[in-house]
Amino acid sequence: MTELNKIIEVTVVKPQVFGLFCEYYGKEMLLLIPETSWVASYNSALQFAQKGDQLKVKVIDYSEEKDQYSISIKSIYPNPWKNDSFKVGNIYKSFIRRKVNQADRLNYNSGYLVEIIPGSFVMLDSEGENFEENEVCEVVITQIDERKYALKIELTKANST
Numbered sequence: 001m002t003e004l005n006k007i008i009e010v011t012v013v014k015p016q017v018f019g020l021f022c023e024y025y026g027k028e029m030l031l032l033i034p035e036t037s038w039v040a041s042y043n044s045a046l047q048f049a050q051k052g053d054q055l056k057v058k059v060i061d062y063s064e065e066k067d068q069y070s071i072s073i074k075s076i077y078p079n080p081w082k083n084d085s086f087k088v089g090n091i092y093k094s095f096i097r098r099k100v101n102q103a104d105r106l107n108y109n110s111g112y113l114v115e116i117i118p119g120s121f122v123m124l125d126s127e128g129e130n131f132e133e134n135e136v137c138e139v140v141i142t143q144i145d146e147r148k149y150a151l152k153i154e155l156t157k158a159n160s161t
Helices: none
Strands: 008-013 019-024 027-032 053-062 069-072 091-103 109-117 120-125 136-145 150-155
Touching: 019 053, 027 053, 091 120, 109 136, 109 150, 120 136, 120 150
Parallel strands: 027 069
Antiparallel strands: 008 019, 008 053, 019 027, 053 069, 091 109, 091 136, 109 120, 136 150
16 A cells, blocks of 8 residues: 555556546556646646656545545645745746647647646746747746636746847
8 A cells, every 4th residue: 555645656547637547556546637736727637647647746545445546746845825926927937848739728729838836837828939848938927816726827038038
């Protein structure tokens, strides 16, 4: 049995809209959308990861009935909403995690999933931009909806220099 609160690396085996079925040494692990990020940035886990992706997660629960572990990415990191980490105008050096061809939070336009701080992912509307995975970019927060735990970001001018 895998220990609760242990941080492990899992492999995505079956992405679904509601979450990601993952595997760790033959054990089934489930990562639901709310546990992927401190920021609500997508309505489908299919926009977050693909089959074969490796993810660093924390084991948060075990169901004997289902013989399945629940895992979380966000619980590895402190809650940024509790310490006012997000403010309109804040600039972040961020990592491009993947290109998303139809991002629901971007009216189904293409964009990029960006990790602005560890455990906090936001969709970037980036018409005409061409980034690679793990590339660093600089973004600024332009809108915050604390009630929905949502952010809107844009590239800063520093990206075009």
